[in-house]
Amino acid sequence: MANTYTCLQYHVTFSTKNRECWITPDLESRLWAYLGGIAHDNRLVPLKIGGIEDHVHLVLGMPPTLAPSKMVQVLKGGSSKWLHDTFPALRGCGWQDGYGACTVSKSNLPEVIKYVETQREHHRGKTFQEEFRALLDRHGIEYDERYLWG
Numbered sequence: 001m002a003n004t005y006t007c008l009q010y011h012v013t014f015s016t017k018n019r020e021c022w023i024t025p026d027l028e029s030r031l032w033a034y035l036g037g038i039a040h041d042n043r044l045v046p047l048k049i050g051g052i053e054d055h056v057h058l059v060l061g062m063p064p065t066l067a068p069s070k071m072v073q074v075l076k077g078g079s080s081k082w083l084h085d086t087f088p089a090l091r092g093c094g095w096q097d098g099y100g101a102c103t104v105s106k107s108n109l110p111e112v113i114k115y116v117e118t119q120r121e122h123h124r125g126k127t128f129q130e131e132f133r134a135l136l137d138r139h140g141i142e143y144d145e146r147y148l149w150g
Contacts, residue, residue: 004064009047011112012058012072013135014099015128019149021053022093031056031079038078044071047109050116055128057116059104068101096149100132102139 016022023031028051035058036046045061062071076095084091104112115122122131129149136143 006064007106008062008064009104009106009109010058010060010062010068010071010101011104011116012060012068012075012099012101013051013055013132014072014076015055015096015132016053017094017096019054019096019128020093022090023051023053023056027087028052031083034082035075035079038075042066042071042074048113048116050119052119052123052128055132057119059109059112059116072099072101100135100141102135102141 032049032051035049035056039046039049039058039060043063043066046058047061048059049056051057058075060071062068076099080094083093126134133143133148
């Protein structure tokens with residue numbers, strides 16, 4: 001075969017450091033747009049970005065040459081710098097050290113995008129910690145609770 005053809009989508013989630021609630025409603029639309037710009041500048045396709053006060057969800061199309069760890073490093077690093085430079089009151093805020101990333105099949109994209117769009121509704125009855133554990137369990141990702149929250 002002369003070329004490489006891929007269809008790689010990821011659902012990525014990470015929280016604010018110590019799950020502090022600093023993504024306010026007036027900040028979130030700007031943050032989602034900025035994350036989308038970082039994604040686009042790095043050859044990612046931002047399909048849906050959302051979240052609530054203490055965490056972010058991103059549904060991204062990704063080229064096969066970019067490792068998921070590099071993708072998250074670029075997104076977290078770039079957005080953290082922008083937040084600190086643009087909003088001096090947020091200089092003490094940051095992202096947690098780790099992240100969760102799962103592949104998403106093309107057939108499941110609408111369901112995952114809807115899930116990200118309805119985060120406020122979803123979190124009326126579930127914390128980020130409960131949601132994150134359920135995401136890991138659903139995808140069969142093993143974890144040790146002692147090291148889950150950093």
